[in-house]
Amino acid sequence: MFDNMKPLTLSFVCIMYDTMFMSKESYMQHKWWMESVGYQIYPKSFFDANHDGIGDLQGIIRQLDYLEGLGVNLLWICPFYDSPMDDNGYDVRNFFDVSKEFGTMDDVHELIQKAHEKGIKIVLDFVLNHTSDEHPWFIESRKSKDNPYRDYYIWHDGKIVDGTKVEPTNWGSFFGGSAWQYDEPTDSYYMKIFSKKMPDLNWKNESVQQEMVNIAKTWLDMGVDGFRIDAVSHLDRAPFEDAISDGTEKYPLDWFKFSNLPKVHDYLKMLNQSVFKPYDCVAIGEVGGSASIDSGLLYSGFDSHELSMVFNFDHNWCNNLHETLNPKKLKTDVLALKRVFSSWQYAFESKGWLPLNWLNHDQPRLASQYGDYKYPLASLKMLATALHMMRGTPFIYQGEEIGMTNFPFEDVDQFNDVSSIANYQYHLNKEPDDPVKALKKAAQRSRDNARTAMQWANELYGGFSSVEPMLLVNPNYRKINVEDQIHDPSSLFNHYHKLIELRRHSAYHDVITFGSYEMLDEKDPDHYVYLRRYQDDVLLVINSFSRKPTRYDLSSYEIIECVITNMKRYHIKKNYIYLKPYESVVFKVKETL
Numbered sequence: 001m002f003d004n005m006k007p008l009t010l011s012f013v014c015i016m017y018d019t020m021f022m023s024k025e026s027y028m029q030h031k032w033w034m035e036s037v038g039y040q041i042y043p044k045s046f047f048d049a050n051h052d053g054i055g056d057l058q059g060i061i062r063q064l065d066y067l068e069g070l071g072v073n074l075l076w077i078c079p080f081y082d083s084p085m086d087d088n089g090y091d092v093r094n095f096f097d098v099s100k101e102f103g104t105m106d107d108v109h110e111l112i113q114k115a116h117e118k119g120i121k122i123v124l125d126f127v128l129n130h131t132s133d134e135h136p137w138f139i140e141s142r143k144s145k146d147n148p149y150r151d152y153y154i155w156h157d158g159k160i161v162d163g164t165k166v167e168p169t170n171w172g173s174f175f176g177g178s179a180w181q182y183d184e185p186t187d188s189y190y191m192k193i194f195s196k197k198m199p200d201l202n203w204k205n206e207s208v209q210q211e212m213v214n215i216a217k218t219w220l221d222m223g224v225d226g227f228r229i230d231a232v233s234h235l236d237r238a239p240f241e242d243a244i245s246d247g248t249e250k251y252p253l254d255w256f257k258f259s260n261l262p263k264v265h266d267y268l269k270m271l272n273q274s275v276f277k278p279y280d281c282v283a284i285g286e287v288g289g290s291a292s293i294d295s296g297l298l299y300s301g302f303d304s305h306e307l308s309m310v311f312n313f314d315h316n317w318c319n320n321l322h323e324t325l326n327p328k329k330l331k332t333d334v335l336a337l338k339r340v341f342s343s344w345q346y347a348f349e350s351k352g353w354l355p356l357n358w359l360n361h362d363q364p365r366l367a368s369q370y371g372d373y374k375y376p377l378a379s380l381k382m383l384a385t386a387l388h389m390m391r392g393t394p395f396i397y398q399g400e401e402i403g404m405t406n407f408p409f410e411d412v413d414q415f416n417d418v419s420s421i422a423n424y425q426y427h428l429n430k431e432p433d434d435p436v437k438a439l440k441k442a443a444q445r446s447r448d449n450a451r452t453a454m455q456w457a458n459e460l461y462g463g464f465s466s467v468e469p470m471l472l473v474n475p476n477y478r479k480i481n482v483e484d485q486i487h488d489p490s491s492l493f494n495h496y497h498k499l500i501e502l503r504r505h506s507a508y509h510d511v512i513t514f515g516s517y518e519m520l521d522e523k524d525p526d527h528y529v530y531l532r533r534y535q536d537d538v539l540l541v542i543n544s545f546s547r548k549p550t551r552y553d554l555s556s557y558e559i560i561e562c563v564i565t566n567m568k569r570y571h572i573k574k575n576y577i578y579l580k581p582y583e584s585v586v587f588k589v590k591e592t593l
């Protein structure tokens with residue numbers, strides 16, 4: 001609201017604001033993206049407008065009314081740049097063009113314009129850690145050691161061990177195998193922390209930095225509103241020395257060799273100065289699982305002058321997914337989940353801003369991970385409320401709003417994702433006699449779970465396309481689809497809609513968006529309860545993570561009104577609220593103690 005005013009002229013308002021509820025620092029950072037609700041689109045599986053089985057840009061344009069109806073006003077669109085699609089577009093061949101299967105540059109212009117007409121911002125995925133091996137820079141780079149593009153990538157000679165040439169270090173890559181790839185023309189190795197078709201860029205080279213500045217500016221000049229920055233924590237490398245290995249893996253994956261190293265911050269400060277700040281765009285970094293809260297603040301604290309916010313993954317691991325192969329035995333570690341969310345909320349309270357998301361295109365589905373298959377509707381509504389009532393900018397991953405689930409994989413051929421195939425192979429190598437187990441292991445973590453066709457209707461192929469889609473269609477589209485849920489006031493879709501409405505357009509806008517956060521009953525394993533406070537407004541957010549009926553003590557509050565609930569009615573008796581399994585209710589309250 002004060003975006004356009006100069007800080008000096010604002011000093012009076014700032015002081016008032018300061019004394020009211022927040023530090024001046026956080027107030028000064030008040031930006032449009034703090035009041036947005038985001039939606040992440042994986043273009044390949046969102047909507048196929050031209051009937052070739054692949055989602056496309058016209059498909060997104062076609063569904064803008066749907067997105068507007070849901071209430072979101074920021075779209076993060078996964079890569080649609082020209083690419084050989086080894087990693088579904090994260091392997092970019094040409095940063096300035098659109099992949100043919102997704103459409104044309106005209107479609108991009110049309111999308112930006114039509115989204116903007118609806119007040120919806122467009123945030124692109126900016127892939128700057130690597131390119132495709134088919135990018136012209138890499139084609140040049142691999143030709144000879146003195147090629148002008150040689151230094152755009154990270155090359156190293158092999159190491160001689162017992163008379164044989166091997167990789168320069170034993171580092172493992174995220175997608176399995178070595179982080180180095182041998183390249184014959186120059187008899188040397190290039191670094192690739194993802195797939196061998198995704199060589200890592202050398203950020204130490206200032207020409208690479210300038211190329212990236214240029215790419216970002218080109219898209220911003222075209223009208224996009226910002227970026228989700230892919231794999232941003234990996235732009236610097238430790239000295240090339242072997243990772244410590246316990247002997248079980250030939251190529252141990254040691255994140256610390258290429259994550260969150262000091263130079264990344266220099267590069268981001270440079271990008272901030274030359275791009276993010278002058279364009280006043282949003283820049284949301286993806287910071288890998290090894291990023292601590294402190295490093296999260298280094299990247300995106302208000303004082304860091306690097307990124308606007310960072311996606312972290314700490315809350316993705318709060319269950320026993322690694323211990324069981326039976327989806328029915330999955331159990332959420334509620335105390336861990338509460339602790340993780342709360343630690344980030346507290347640390348960023350006056351120091352920075354957080355995106356709020358459950359999961360994305362790289363994880364299994366929320367419904368299959370934290371939802372309860374016995375109580376899908378109640379548990380998913382509760383999970384939505386628990387997240388959307390926090391301080392930050394919520395992001396919904398496509399299909400989450402209707403409760404899409406993991407795919408029932410039966411065969412390794414059903415995998416499309418490069419990392420799922422590698423993962424299957426990894427498990428099979430460990431236990432060659434048990435391909436069924438290898439399939440189950442790869443399936444339960446597979447990124448393909450999140451990439452099945454969006455389920456629009458109870459129609460052939462879920463209404464995603466009129467021909468057989470390139471990616472999988474989950475057969476449960478008959479029961480789980482947009483069309484049914486839009487018309488059902490008690491659906492998950494309508495619960496999300498209401499949460500967004502409350503945040504963006506209701507009298508609770510300020511408390512939901514800017515209010516402080518306090519977790520209550522930290523040790524209670526059944527309930528995740530927190531307070532949001534802003535001036536005189538206090539919200540009490542109660543979420544039951546229990547399959548059993550429970551009760552929660554309300555004696556410290558006077559209930560003023562119910563803001564949202566996932567049940568038909570709530571039941572209070574003698575200072576207690578009696579909660580059904582997975583009940584969630586938000587009250588406006590007065591604190592009486």
Ligand code: GLC
Nearest residue numbers: 087090127194230231286362
């Ligand atoms: C990020 C993306 C993921 C991709 C990887 C390499 O983690 O989210 O989908 O495979 O970066 O670009």
Ligand code: CA
Nearest residue numbers: 048050054056
């Ligand atoms: Ca298409």
